Amino acid sequence: MKALSLLLLAACGADRTAGDPGNGDEALASCDAIAFAELAIPCRVQVAAAAAGRGDEALAERACAGIPEGPWVGECHFRIGEEMARAANLEGAVRHCGRAGVFARSCFTHAASLLAPSEQAPTEPVAVVEGIVGNLVRVDALLAEAGNVDRVEARDGMAARLWFNAYYGTGRADPAAARLAPPDLSSFAATAYALEAVRLLFPETDPLPTDAVERVRASWRGDVPPPTGGPLANDLRVGRYHTPFPVPGESSQARIPVFGGGVRLAGADPEEDLDIAILEALFFRTATPSDAFVPWLDDPRERVRWTAIRLFRRSRPEALNLEEVLKQLTSSADPVLRWHAHNALDELHPPPDRKHRGRPTRPAGPGAPVGPGVPDPPPAPQR
Amino acid sequence: MILLLLCLSACDGPRDCERIRDEVMREDCRFERASALFGADSRAFYAALEAIPSPESRDLVRLRLAIRDPGAAQGLCREVETASAQEKCRQVLGRPHLSTAPRAHDPHPPAGTPVPASPGPPR
Structure with a gap:
């Protein structure tokens, strides 16, 4: 036998049986036939993943159980x-x-980003809320049995995703379910509602109206009928997000996880929280320019201003001169706005020492990615 | 395993592995020789690797090391020579968190020391 054939032998059974769901045990047997123990490990991981995707948890368990103790068991x-x-x-x-x-x-962050909506999900508002609350009770029970896990972070990620799935891409932005959310879930619910309301009210191809926030508020209050429209396929339920980054002054504020592994500030009251949710939803809408966030930079509520500056600097300008606005903000009375302005200007014109190192202070400038994909975990949110 | 241990105790260097007639045991011998040097003596590791006559066998060593120690996978996979090994490497490199796992097989760096991705070729 040549070494080449040994390498080929190492081709995992999960590859060979792709598309053949009945052959799971054969795939596992082919891993066992690999002559070198190390190469059998990724083979077993592939078999486990393929089995899990088919709903064959027992085979997935058996595949993982044969992996020697170490990081690959976790993988x-x-x-x-x-x-x-x-x-x-x-x-x-x-x-x-x-x-x-x-x-x-990382697994909880990825799972929260990937969790598909259930096909049997209810649409009646009370049933929506009861379904999410019930799911989170089960999540809590499972997390209580988990090992070394940040249970609050993991639960919040799942709560954010469950609400996201209840609204985004469904073609219905009826605020009734979100308004019924219990207090500990109200920020997640408002975020999800705002995402779908913005999607349905302001299509990406249309210019964003200047009263966009007020129109979403009016829908939330019930002053106008709930927005409706075409649903989105699950794989199209994505939008713009940015990688979280630490901001001085924000670390002690209550935050919740949102789509794409990011976090947002929670409002001090329901009205403020809804406004923050709407601004975040406008950012998720890829076509929203920086200009849309400018009116909120001098809002009397600090969390609204801080949200606006973060989203402003992560968007592309349309008519305004982004650098001019940032320069004006360097003399803002708000130290957080000043910090953002200096930091953003540094990004636009890196100091010479950083140019030489070629390393920005943090990833992603204006024009953030569209996702969510499978992000890294955010900084631990605080409630 | 017993045969392999006997071989390892009897052999002095990577060239002695070439005397082993059984293909799997010969590959195991090459791997054990190289992996004992990996992370300990970069120059000797690369010398042992270069002494392995075929690119497939050299890649087998690199792959086995990369899976055993995903933190070193990036450097090892950068040097693979065959398409088959490149494909296998993708399964490790495509999961970047793997490289953050504690390194169980490298006793040399003290706890908390940043770990290089690979010893890299000797200069």
């Missing part, structure tokens, strides 16, 4: 967690992410 459960999330299996995803060891945090 194996991580892949199962991801695939179960893709298959809308919330409890399975949480259970396996809880067993992902050192990768548990």
